[in-house]
Every structure is written in C-alpha cells, then in structure tokens.
Amino acid sequence: MSEQQLIERAKKGDTKAFEELMKRTQTNIYNLGFRLLGNKEDAADLMQDTYIKAYENLDKFEGRSSFSTWLYRIATNNALMKLRKEKNKNISIDEIKKIGDKDYKIEISDWYENPSLYFKSNELKQQLQEAIDSLPPKYKSVFILHDIEELPISEVAKILSLSIPAVKTRIHRSRMFLREKISEYIKKHGN
C-alpha cells in the first residue's frame, strides 16, 4: 500500500495503517532522537511524543511536504525544546561564530591521510562527540540533519523553517568549529 493510502486510512482512525507508517519511518526518527539527545531513553521518549503528536494532528497534514519531513519537523522541534532547557552545557553562539568566521591556519601536515586512523583510540571519538554535543541547539540540529542524517539542505530548511542561506551558514560554522576541535586534539597529542 502506498504512503498516501496509509495516511488516508490512518486519518479515518485506522491505527493499523498508522502502525505501518510507523514501521516505515521509526528507524529514522529513533536515530535522529539518539543523535540529538544522546541516549536511548530520551530517544525513545522523543519517538513516543512524535508519533502521538503526529497521530493527533494527522488531519492537519496536507501532504505539502513528505510524511517523513513532517515527522522530522515534529521530532526536531520537540528535541530542540529539550536541548534548549539544557543550554548551560553548550558553547555560546558568539564563540561558534568567531571560530566559523576567523582566518584559519595551515595544518596540512598535521592531519592523517586516512582519517579512520584517528579512531585507533577512543579518546578523539569521545572528544568529537562532546564537541558535537556542545554545539548550540540551533547549530547541532542543522549539523545532525544534514551531515549525519544526510538530508538535503532544502529539506533541512523546510524541517526547521529556515532560509537556505541560514542553513548553509550554520552547517559551515558547525564544521569549522568541529574542525578546530580536532585540530586542537592533534596539536596536543600529535599524529
């Protein structure tokens, strides 16, 4: 059955049709929750809130975006609310702007040719994870949706109700910030 047919049935109260829609989309929503919030309990809660909210508001879904974009929007907004409450652990937006926009230094010889070698030990992995988690929520959400979930920039803009230039700026600054953190690690620990 097509997604459209399932949505029409679910709108009429067919919970089995909604279960099928859930089966088709749940891995993406769960992983988005895990990546944005950092643990399986919060990812499960986010998934639950997202599907209940989606079912409650199904009559408002007009099909102008895909069903999965609509779900991503509900899930990301819920996650952003939670992340904003925990903002004390985030770096400031001024700091990320400063790193993202400053003149960079040449470091070609410092980086391994094969980046997989950086994960020989778990230390860099952990530091990079902490750096991603410290991104301000409005940067983290864009970075996760585009660079990790691999959604196109236009879709990220729709999900977050942002302009395309705003999405591009946030992606660039997030990448520059994370690059700086890896560079700092390399300088400290060597190759």
Next chain:
Amino acid sequence: MKCKDIEKLISEYIDGELEKPINDLIKEHIKICEKCLSLFESLEKTIFLSKKIYKKKSVPKVISKRIYHQIEIKFKK
C-alpha cells in the same frame, strides 16, 4: 578568487551547492593553494569522522510495541 572568498564558500563546494563557474574556480584554486587545499581536506575529514561516531541503531522492539499500544488505547474508535 582569494583565499578569504574560498573559505566562505568551501562548505557549499563540499555539498555541491555552487554554480558550475564558481565551482570550477574553487576546484582550480585548491589545486595550487596549499592553504585552501588543507581547509578543504580537513573539513571533509571532519565530516567523515563525525559520521563514523553515529552508527545506525535499530529501534528496540519493546519501544515500538509500547508506542503503538499507547496509540491504539488512546485513539481506537
């Protein structure tokens, strides 16, 4: 095109978001500019490493069953 201009556009270059003439200018520039090549390669590696952190997880069956059960109880007509 100057290095400062490249830096502003490098993420769009990585994402394939630029018009061909600008894309080609950057492509040529990084062939001869070690500083911009370094920026390009290190950003690509940053993205690669970030992706490696997040392995795709499957949804525990107990969680999807629980959510579906709640929807069924809450909304069954």
